Amino acid sequence: MECDFCSAETVVRRFECLDFDAESKDAGVVYNDKLVGPTNLVMHSISYWAACETCSKPVAEEDLDGLVGHSVMTFFCRGYRLSVDAARHIRHTYALFFKHRIRVKESSEVSGS
Numbered sequence: 001m002e003c004d005f006c007s008a009e010t011v012v013r014r015f016e017c018l019d020f021d022a023e024s025k026d027a028g029v030v031y032n033d034k035l036v037g038p039t040n041l042v043m044h045s046i047s048y049w050a051a052c053e054t055c056s057k058p059v060a061e062e063d064l065d066g067l068v069g070h071s072v073m074t075f076f077c078r079g080y081r082l083s084v085d086a087a088r089h090i091r092h093t094y095a096l097f098f099k100h101r102i103r104v105k106e107s108s109e110v111s112g113s
Contacts, residue, residue, distance in 0.1 A: 008052035016102040
């Protein structure tokens, strides 16, 4: 299993999430019509998202900018070249994740325990 945010190989936490679709056109991504292949990226999110230690912190803190920054930098350090459109789609997808995330109180947060 790998981190659904930055693809790190070690997962330490799962974040429950309602199912959703993230389309590139909804992220304001514009593709050249002359490209070969699909012109619209659709990502289907089902159930939970797995997170590594580094990604768990910005997720728990609802820090979209920190999460996107870490993921984009991680991909860059691994030699991937991300276009502005790809980075925009990542931000859009992670924002939808936060919108659809199921937040559960930790046992220490439950009153009366």
